[in-house]
Amino acid sequence: MKRLISVTINGKQRTDEVEPRLLLIHYLRDVVGLTGSHIGCETSLCGACTVELDGKAVKSCTMFAVQVDGCRLLTIEGLVSNGKYHPLQEAFWNEHGLQCGFCTPGMIVACKQLLERTPVPTEEEIRHGIEGNLCRCTGYQHIVNAVKAASAKMGI
Amino acid sequence: MIPQSFEYSVPNTLQEALQLLAGGNAKVLAGGMSLVPLMKLRLAAPEHLVDLRRITGLKTLSESSGEIRIGAMATHHDLDSSPLLRQRCPLLAEAAKHIGDVQVRNLGTIGGSLSHADPAADYPASLLALGAKVKLVRAGAERTLNLEDFLVDTFTTAAEPGELLTEIIVPVEEPKTGVSYQKMVQPASGFAIVGVAARVRKSNGQISLARLGLTGVAPSPFRAAAAEARLQGSAGSAEDIRQAAALVSSNIEANADIHASASYRKQMAQVYAARALHAALAEAS
Numbered sequence: 536m537k538r539l540i541s542v543t544i545n546g547k548q549r550t551d552e553v554e555p556r557l558l559l560i561h562y563l564r565d566v567v568g569l570t571g572s573h574i575g576c577e578t579s580l581c582g583a584c585t586v587e588l589d590g591k592a593v594k595s596c597t598m599f600a601v602q603v604d605g606c607r608l609l610t611i612e613g614l615v616s617n618g619k620y621h622p623l624q625e626a627f628w629n630e631h632g633l634q635c636g637f638c639t640p641g642m643i644v645a646c647k648q649l650l651e652r653t654p655v656p657t658e659e660e661i662r663h664g665i666e667g668n669l670c671r672c673t674g675y676q677h678i679v680n681a682v683k684a685a686s687a688k689m690g691i
Numbered sequence: 692m693i694p695q696s697f698e699y700s701v702p703n704t705l706q707e708a709l710q711l712l713a714g715g716n717a718k719v720l721a722g723g724m725s726l727v728p729l730m731k732l733r734l735a736a737p738e739h740l741v742d743l744r745r746i747t748g749l750k751t752l753s754e755s756s757g758e759i760r761i762g763a764m765a766t767h768h769d770l771d772s773s774p775l776l777r778q779r780c781p782l783l784a785e786a787a788k789h790i791g792d793v794q795v796r797n798l799g800t801i802g803g804s805l806s807h808a809d810p811a812a813d814y815p816a817s818l819l820a821l822g823a824k825v826k827l828v829r830a831g832a833e834r835t836l837n838l839e840d841f842l843v844d845t846f847t848t849a850a851e852p853g854e855l856l857t858e859i860i861v862p863v864e865e866p867k868t869g870v871s872y873q874k875m876v877q878p879a880s881g882f883a884i885v886g887v888a889a890r891v892r893k894s895n896g897q898i899s900l901a902r903l904g905l906t907g908v909a910p911s912p913f914r915a916a917a918a919e920a921r922l923q924g925s926a927g928s929a930e931d932i933r934q935a936a937a938l939v940s941s942n943i944e945a946n947a948d949i950h951a952s953a954s955y956r957k958q959m960a961q962v963y964a965a966r967a968l969h970a971a972l973a974e975a976s
Contacts (some may be wrong), residue, residue, distance in 0.1 A: 555697055
C-alpha cells in the first residue's frame with residue numbers, strides 16, 4: 536500500500552505517494568527529478584548517493600523514502616545559494632578535486648558534514664571523514680586539497 | 692536491488708510498537724544499516740517493518756546509580772560524540788568510533804547492531820569486557836539479560852518473537868581503569884577480522900581486574916576467561932601479557948572466510964589481545 540510522505544528538499548516542501556519499498560535515492564532521482572545524487576555501488580559502500588538528512592550525511596541507497604517523512608533533505612542541487620556555489624563546490628573546481636565527477640555530489644555532501652563537525656581538519660581527519668566515499672579517479676589527494684582550501688575560505 | 696514489498700508502520704510510542712511486534716511477523720527497522728542491504732539483496736524479505744525512529748525515549752543516554760543506560764536507538768555517532776560516554780565509559784565511545792563510516796555511524800544504532808548479531812560487529816568486544824546487560828521488553832513484560840546470554844550465535848539472539856531490545860546497560864568506569872579496543876580491519880567492509888577490547892585495573896602493583904572481549908574471531912563474540920584468570924593478581928609484565936594473550940584463542944573454533952583462515956584469525960587474536968593489554972595497562976598504571 537502506498538503511503539503519503541511530506542519532505543522538505545533543498546528548502547522546498549513537497550508531498551508524494553510512495554511505495555514503502557521505494558529507496559530514497561530512487562525517490563530523489565525518479566520521483567523528484569533530482570539526478571545530482573548518483574547510484575554507484577548500491578550496497579552502501581561507495582557513498583555516491585550521499586545526501587544530508589536533518590543535517591546528517593546519509594547514504595540514500597540504504598534508506599527507504601518512507602523513513603524521511605517529516606524530515607529535511609539537502610542534495611547537491613541545494614548547495615548553490617543565490618546563484619553562488621558553496622565554498623566546497625568552488626574548491627573542488629579550483630583544486631581539481633574531481634575528474635569524471637561521478638563521486639563528486641556525494642563526496643561534497645560528506646565533506647560538508649566533515650567541515651561542520653571539524654571546521655579546520657588535519658589531513659588525517661579529512662581522510663577519515665571521507666572514508667565512506669570512494670573516488671576511483673583522483674587518488675584523493677586533490678580532494679584533500681579541496682577540503683583544506685574550502686576550510687580556509689569558510690574560516691575567513 | 693529493489694526489495695520485496697512490505698507493510699510499513701512508524702509508531703509514535705513504545706506501547707504501539709510492542710503491539711505491532713506482538714504478532715511475531717513484523718521485523719524491527721532501527722537504523723537499517725544491516726537490514727536494508729539484506730533486503731535489497733533479498734536475503735531478507737520481512738512482510739512488515741516497524742520503524743522505531745519516532746520513539747524518542749529510545750534514543751536517550753543517562754547515568755544513575757553507577758550505571759549508564761543507553762537507548763537502543765542511539766546511533767553510533769550519538770555514542771562516539773557523547774561527553775557522558777567519553778568521560779564515564781570511554782571504551783564504549785571508542786568502539787562506536789570504529790564502526791563502518793561516517794554515514795553508517797549517523798544512522799546505525801547500537802540496538803540494531805546487537806540485535807543483528809553479526810559475529811564481526813565492533814560493540815560486543817567492548818560490551819562483553821564491560822559486563823553489559825540488555826533490557827528486552829514485550830507487551831506486558833520485561834527482562835534483563837547479560838550480553839553473553841543475549842548473543843546466542845551468528846545472527847542469532849535470545850530475543851523471542853515480539854520482544855524488543857530497548858536498553859543497553861553498562862557500569863560507570865571506575866577511575867584508573869585502563870581500556871583499549873584494538874581492531875584488525877577488513878578494509879573494504881570496515882568489519883573486524885579480529886577486534887579485542889581490554890579493561891584492566893591495578894592495585895598495589897597487581898592486576899585486580901582484567902576483562903577481555905573478542906569479536907570477529909568466532910561464531911559469536913566471547914570473553915576470554917582463561918586469559919583473564921592468567922592476568923588476575925599478576926604484575927602485568929610483558930611476559931604475563933604474552934602468556935595471557937596466548938590463551939585467548941586456544942580453545943575456540945575460529946571462523947574462516949576469504950579474508951582470513953581460522954588459524955590466522957586465532958593467531959591475530961593473540962597479537963591484538965597483546966596490543967590491547969599493553970595499551971590498557973599503560974593507561975592503568
